[in-house]
Amino acid sequence: MSKEIKKWFSLNLGNKKQCACNDTKSNTTEDGFSQVFDISMNRRQAFKKITAGLLVGAGAVSTSCSVVSSGERKEKSQIEWEEYFKGNYKLMTDEEKQQTVDRLVRSYELRTGKKINISTKGAEKDVLFGYAFNISKCQGYMDCVNACVKENNQDRASEMQYIRIHEMNDGKGLNFGEADDTFYHEVPAAGHFYMGTQCFHCDNPPCIEVCPVQATWKEKDGIVVIDYDWCIGCRYCMAACPYDGRRFNWSTPQIPEQEVNKEQHYLGNRLRKKGVMEKCTFCVQRSREGKNPACVEACPTGSRIFGNLLDPTSEIRWVLANKKVFRLKEDLGTEPKFWYFMD
């Protein structure tokens, strides 16, 4: 991987060409995976043949099972098998993306009888997403957290939350050490102010460099995403993130079927399995459709502002131009695309 490691560069918002996106296309040709899989479709067929062979064998063993269910079961194991051997999403062709989406949709249908919709929509041209957070306005209502959990199909059992709201003490400044990010009482509490953190979608993210299998990367519109099916669960990215932006599925995520958000994106809120990383994706399933992320939409105080950094008329650009904005831990050189400001 001859990926240029760029450290210490800044976001130049005036110049569109300098959006510092990873050119994933140039990687494609160099990668061993795509070489093997692109050249030899017979490899795929070989897998299929092995599958068929195994299925015949398994079928012969389990003759006792009913004839009706064996058709579905066959399809299920066929899907599982092909899903197991699929490649990294970043390196898939459009056709391969469609195939895996079809399999995932069908698999969900087989399990629950319900249809879901998984998008593979890519980044749009001249779009670089950014986020701003108004510390003066936030009252700690946690509506953003609730909306995020529902929108992104997060595990209800472990109460996973991408967003942390820190309750800070007035007069202590931005003292995270003394702040409480697990508060549960009536808000706004006197003598406190509130500040939210989540994945900052750094322009120079340390998490993607440490991943041994490139299961996480930065998309062209600046969103840092994870291929949940490619992640091996080593949690190195979690150790590398200075912002506590990443979450791990310590056990199989539990979501009541009727609460599952069925409008999904492959890199966004589709259902995860145990043993893989996940995190905020700026609601890629919404933002790429031109909508605001769920947290922005849910916020009752208007503390959250989201938009295209490359669009001079966007609200986020107005905030950056007219407010005294700052970012957290700037000395680490991560270049977060997440700014804070006060009224």
Next chain:
Amino acid sequence: MKVLINLIKDSIVYLTHGRKSYHIWMAFLTFLMLVGMYSYSLQIQHGLSVTGMTDRVSWGLYISNFTFLVGIAAAAVMLVLPAYVLKDFNFKQAVLIGEGLAVAALLMCLAFVIADMGGPARLWHLLPGIGVFNFPSSMLTWDIIVLNGYLFINISIPLYILIKRYQGKVPNPKIYIPGVMISVFWAVSIHLVTAFLYQGLQARPFWNNALLGPRFLASAFAAGPALIILVLAVIRKFTDFKIDDKTIRKIALVVTVAAQINLIMLISELFKEFYAPTHHSESAYYLFFGLHGKAKLVPWIWTAITMNVIATVILLFHKLRNNFTILYIACVLLFIGIWIEKGFGLIVPGFIPGPWGKIAEYFPTTPEIGVTIGIWAMGAFIFSMLARTGIAIELGKVKYKKG
């Protein structure tokens, strides 16, 4: 090829026969491995939630043991250099044991890493060719390369020597000396790369410290040879394999020097953290004194430091060091002390306090401890087999019979 098959056959026959204490030892290890496998099956079934790890402290006992064992693997081979290159025959007996220890330690390392993975079934994603290997960007990929390369070297050199001895021939130094040289440099690299794994994270100030790599090496060259001394003591007692007092004394000297350097580095670190404490010293405060009433690691680290200091002081005096009983005690103290200090004394505080100052403590759960014990038992099992075969061949008890 035929020789190799015969070697394997003969060693299996030899390994399945032995005195009662040997059988009891191996049965005991097998039992522990079964406990480990049961614990691991729980983890496979329910996920890593059966461990004490959380989103706040996301690496624990497994990665701690991995880090420590890389050091053991590296140090074992540092004994090789004087033996083969400086023609120091005293060391030579220790070398075969050392390389066996390196192989066992490496296999344990790999087992710990796999035990720590959320998706061990997806491990093929790492394989260059069919997977994506994020080299050279990710230090983990460097670590995979150096560990497996080291494993290969440490299997092939002793295997070559043993096959020659098995046939009653003398191994050709021109063939194995280059391998030995490579393995010595490689030993330094595996430990340095493993240190870089942590050192390169700007998110964790406790690890983001230029002394981490050198300190890894110093502590490894103390703990590794200390373990070898203990193993040699056992071998001396239970087998006919002759090990001179001189050999053990020389290894003890290596341990002494490394333990001293390790202590000097510890003092340097403590000075930096506590003379002019900054926000970044909070992890060290947590480790040594506890933060906001949370102090689970404090008794452990002080035990470790006490052990290290006592052991180093004992080793400093020739009279004490030359008394083997005291030497063995010092080695045990040093080994356990460094295991704590470089195991969870290093890994866990890296996560505490968290990026936003949250102090969430970690303590391993029963299944996690079960898996850990199982992997250690596996290492001991593998080492027992390797050492026993190696010694038998060296002593000429197992020989190649033509036809």
